[in-house]
Amino acid sequence: MAIRTMGFRHLVLYLLVSLMATAYSDDSISVQLNDDVLGLIVFKSDLSDPSSSLVSWSEDDASPCSWRYVQCDPVTGRVAEVSLDGLGLSGKIGRGLEKLDRLKVLSLSRNNFTGSISPQLSLPSGLQRLNLSRNGLSGPFPTSLVNMSSIRFLDLSENSFSGPLPDGLFDSCSSLHLVSLARNRFEGPLPSSLAKCIFLNNLNLSGNKFSGNPNFASGIWTLQRLRVLDLSNNMLSGPIPAGVSAVHNLKELCLRRNRFEGQLPGDIGLCPHLTALDFGDNLLTGALPALLRNLYSLVSLSLANNMLTGDFPDWIGNISSLQYLDFSGNEFTGSIPASVGNLQSLRYLSLSDNGLSGSIPLSLAYCSKLTVIRLRDNSITGSVTGELFNLGLEEVDFANNKLVGPIPPGSSRLFQSLQTLDLSRNNLTGVIPAEMGLLSNLRYLNLSWNGLSSRMPPELGYFQNLTVLDFRTTACMAHLAILQLDGNALTGPIPEEIGNCSSLYLLSLSHNNLSSPIPKSVSMLSHLKILKLEFNELSGEIPQELGKLEDLLAVNISHNRLVGRLPAGGIFPSLDQSAIQGNMGICSPILKGPCVMNVPKPLVLDPYAYGNGQGDRHKHRNEGSSHNHMFLSVSAIVAISAAFLIVCGVIVISLLNVSARRRLAFIDTALESMCSSSSRSGSLAMGKLILFDSKVCPDISLNNPRALLNKASEIGEGVFGTVFKVPFGVQGRMVAIKRLITSNIVQYQEDFDQEVRVLGRARHPNLNALIGYWWTPQLQLIVTEYAPNGSLHSKLHERLPSSPPLSWATRFKIALGVGKGLAHLHHTFHPPIIHYNIKPGNILLDENNNPKISDFGLARLLTKLDRHVMSNRFQSAPGYVAPELACQSLRVNEKCDVYGFGILILELVTGRRPVEYGEDNVVILSDHVRVLLEQGKALDCVDPSLTEYPDDEVLPVLKLALVCTSQVPSSRPSMAEVVQILQVIKTPVPHRMEPY
Incomplete structure (x- = not known):
């Protein structure tokens, strides 16, 4: 009530001041001062100020010039600037600001303002700088907010403004120098009136959904004063407009992540002042223009993830100012030229995923400032240049090439700097250098699938910051989460010190030559979920203490020399044959062959050692022999009887099965x-x-x-x-x-x-x-x-710009229909029919966009339903395959379809693929949505093409999807429960459930 009263009081004061300004126009200065005070007080009354940053703003003051965050013009005494950046303010931008008619600068960035801006709100006509960036403002572009004829600096970036920009928005932009609308939700074509902003020198429209060709009707390159142009992360298409050389003073040009196609304009090389050029993630083709060699001022050059061809340019060494060079993800061929050594300022080099061959040039070691070098997924031969390991490198990625020879030992400078080292999938040989233990900042190490040989060192603890270790030799410590050493020629025992890696949840040492028993210290890994030790030479009994690992979900100890009983607890009683086969004496009813118990013989004292003579000893031995003979005879009789009963039972059951099959065949x-x-x-x-x-x-x-x-x-x-x-x-x-x-x-x-x-x-x-x-x-x-409307995959990811996106109603109908179809397969048939491969490509649409699940049950046609075969067969659907399909020791049931259905829902809602590979990271859709949901920003992940959708349906559908994608199969609902939940979401009032 107090807050309402205060707001009402301010409003009354505001109206009184307005009347006073009309009635007493002669006493203008006094009234004007009150205008500024009361205008700011009314503006403050609409705000929430959790840190009391505006406590100095008092309505009792005659002037606001002493208030914090307010600056006045020293000549007029009027408020000229209000800067409230980063104060955590929330609420709405109220009309009190309209009274500040001498305001030149208004900056409200990095706050929590939300909602749309009232179309009735118009700021003073003399406003020159407006910064509302990094808030949560939404709605269309606030055309009434600013006077384009006076504004010079306009920054609305990092909000949620949406819709198209009016084509005539910039008709009167003669004073405009900077425009940033980056990272909003604007769409449609770029306004042709932008070409009228002849004094514009910085234009940033990145991170929106602008489409079409950015030619601004009369030509984008007519803005000859332009210094910075950023149109990245949009949906712009067509060829890059020609004539860039007219913008002679252009310094930064970024067109990354659009749909530009065709060749690079040759005249880009005629912009001598360019320092940053980024055309990455487009559809560009052809060879590089020769004129690019003239860009001597370039500091950053990225052409990553296009379809550019030709030999890697030898002239790259001429651009000696380069610090960042990324040509990855293209079709460049040839060898890396020795001229690359001329790039003395180079810090980042990525040439991954091309067709490069030849060896790593020795001259690369001359790039003394190099910190990141990525050459993975090429056909590079020769050895790893030892001189490179004398640099202060932070990341080295040479994976999946044809490198041979040993791993260089490295220098003291490398030991202090290296954080990531990936030499996997090459032909490296020799031992792992002992100096590896000195890499104090290493976080990721992958030496898998080479020809390395070594013993696993017991000195676990050198890599103090390592979080992922993938030698597939090792060392570890308390923070290590993943330890993969598969596919080398490692020998010796598993060190007891492995138990110190208390954070491990995945331990995989398969396909090596490790020997000796499994150490009991493995049972100290309380967070362990996956244990893979198959195809080694491990011997002895499995420690019974491993049965106490409650979080363990997958175990594979097959093809070793293990003997004795399996642990009685945990997952071990439910292991299937594939997880334990190939051992010489494990005791399990699902294995054939001998069962070897390594039980120590009891200590026996000979009662006749101190007896009365040899005759007594002989007599008792004969009696013992007779007793043993009788015992064995009885055992043999029991065994023969049991075998006879088992054979009779098998015959009876077989006859019953034949009879039943004949009856079923007849029906x-x-x-x-x-x-x-x-x-x-x-x-x-x-x-x-x-x-x-x-x-x-x-x-x-x-x-x-x-x-x-x-x-x-x-x-x-x-x-x-x-x-x-x-x-x-x-x-x-x-x-x-x-x-x-x-x-x-x-x-x-x-x-x-x-x-x-x-x-x-x-x-x-x-x-x-x-x-x-x-x-x-x-x-x-x-x-x-035949389904005439194709697959759901084509509707989500291959939609032509001329085709309308799927509406929310259609997406929900598809989700519900797929759920009903799966529920029918799971709950109508006994045993249930499991699909194993739920993904958009297997969801077909009829003429009314009703979903039809295809390929259901075809896994039944496989000669053997082997998990490994299944997971390999479905590797074309990354992100959809339930984790248990890749673990041969887990029992697979219909819950793997529930997992795929959950991922399918996420893809329907977000329009994104389940796994997206970025330049520096991999985005797992389920993890991304889960994080946003926990942060209260779940709606930020909704497909931007969905212009209208009910929040009360989208949010529970997202939550249901995350429940379906639980890593633990038993935590997922059944498909019948999923269908019921979806029906409740669609119709939240009491109703009768439809059958699935």
Whole structure:
């Protein structure tokens, strides 16, 4: 109540001052002073000031010139500047500012102002600088806020302003020098009136959704006073406008992350003052213009992630001022020229992911200021230049090349600076240098998949800041989280000191030559979730203490020399055969072969050592022998009896199974339609079309299916084969025919027929119906419905600019439909049909955008449902594969589909891919959304193409998706529960649930 009263009081005072200004115009100075005081007081009344920064602003003062953050003109005594940057203020920008009619500068950046700006609010006409950056303001561009004829500095960056900019917005911009609208949500074409801002020298429109070609109607390069132009991170397209050489004084040009195509304009090389040039992440093609060699002032040059071709330019050494050079992700060929050694100021060099060959030039060591060098994913040969390891490098990434020889030992300068070293997937040999232990700041080390050989050193503790260690040799300490040493030739025991790595959650030492028993200290790793020790020479019994690791989710100890009992607790009782096979004597009912117990023999005292003579000893030994013989006979009888009972039981069960199968076969045949091609009398006809539904039986014979499956009819390719669109029958009905891959697919028609018929009975409005199949030993086809609207993947990620984006209502309908289809597969069939590969590419859309799940159950056609094979087969869907699919020791059930469905929901809401690879990092969508949700900014991740959506539906859908993507399968809901939750979200009032 006190706050309301104060606000009302200020409003009354404000109105009184306005009346006084009208009634007493002769006493202008006194009234004007009160205008400034009361205008600021009214402005303050609309604010929340948590730090009491404006406590000095008092309505009792005659002048505000002594107030903090307020500056007055010394001549007029009027308020000329109000700067409230970074004070944590929130609320709205109120109309009290309108009374400050001599205000020149208003800066409210780095606060918490939210909401849209009232269209009735107009600031004083003489305002020259307006800075509202880094707030939470939204709505359209506030056209009434500023007078474009007087404003010189306009910064609205890092807000949530949206919508298009009026084309005539800058018609009167004769005074404008700087415009920054960066990192908002503006869209549409750039205003052609921008070309009228002839004095503009800094223009930053980055981080929006501007589209079209930035030619500003009369030409972007007519702004001849332009010094800085940043249009990065938009949706601009077409060729880069020609004529850049007209902007003779241009210093920084950034067009990164757009859709520009074609060749680089050759006349860019005629801008001699350019210091920064960034065309990365576009669709540019062709060779580099020769004139680029004339940019002697360049400090930063990035052309990363385009499709540029040609040899790596030898003239690069002429640009001696370069500090940052990034040509990664292109198609450059040839070798790295020796002239690169002329770049004495170079600090960052990235040439990764090209087609470069040859060796690393020795002259590169002359770049004494170099801190980052990335050459991964090329075909570079030779050895690692030892001189490079004498520099103060912070990051070295030479992964996936053809390097040979040993790892250089490095210098004392390197020991203090190096943070990241990745030499994985080369042909390096020799031992790991002992000096590695002196790398005190190392955080990431990857020497995996080379030919290195060494013993695992016990001196764990040298790498004080290491968080990821991937030798696949080691050392570690309390903060190490991931330790991967797979795929080398490491020997010796696993050090007991491994138990000091208390933060480890992944320990992987597979595919080495490690020996000796598993140390008991592993049981001290209380956070351990994954333990992979397969394909070594480990021996002895598995420490029983490992059963106390409650967080352990995946274990693989196969193909060692381990013996004895498995630990009784934790995950060990539920390990499957693939996780423990290949050992010489592990005791488990799921393994065949000997069970070796390394139990020490008890200490036995001979009772006759101090007895009465040899005769007594002989007598007792005979009695013992007779007793043992009797005992063994009884044991043999019991064993034979048990074996006989087991054999009888197997025979009875087999007979019952045969009988049951015959009854099921009879029922199946009776229920299925009797098309001439689907008869099962006698043996199945090879090379004929088997159809499951009489309604689709065409009056044709499919004698030569290969003639229909031509390249012109191909519409897609998946993990199980290639899909073709084919007209079918007399009426030419379109169907989709999938030509299955032949590897790992069942090879007998009877087995194939049995599995496919189960899938043929899976009919649901949200399943892409299976119509029939064709089988020969060389060719297997699956015939399904054809979905005219393509896949969800194409709608989300391959949409043409002319096509409208999916609305929220359509996206929700797709999510609910997919949920119902999966629930039908999981809860109607016993055992449930698991899809294993839920992703947008397997969600087809009919003419009304109703979802149809395709490829469901095709995993049943694999000869062996091996987890490793499955995870490799589905590696084309990064981010969708549930973590347990990659762990052979975890039992996989329908919860892996729930995980994929959760990722699918996230992709529907955000419009982003589940895994996005940036220049310096990898964005995992589920982690990104989870962080935003925890920060209360979940709506920031919503697909920007969604202009309208209900918050009360989007937020719970995001939360549901995160629950579905839990790393622990048991924490995920069932699909039936998911469908019910979605129905409640859509209709939050009491209602009757629809069946799935």
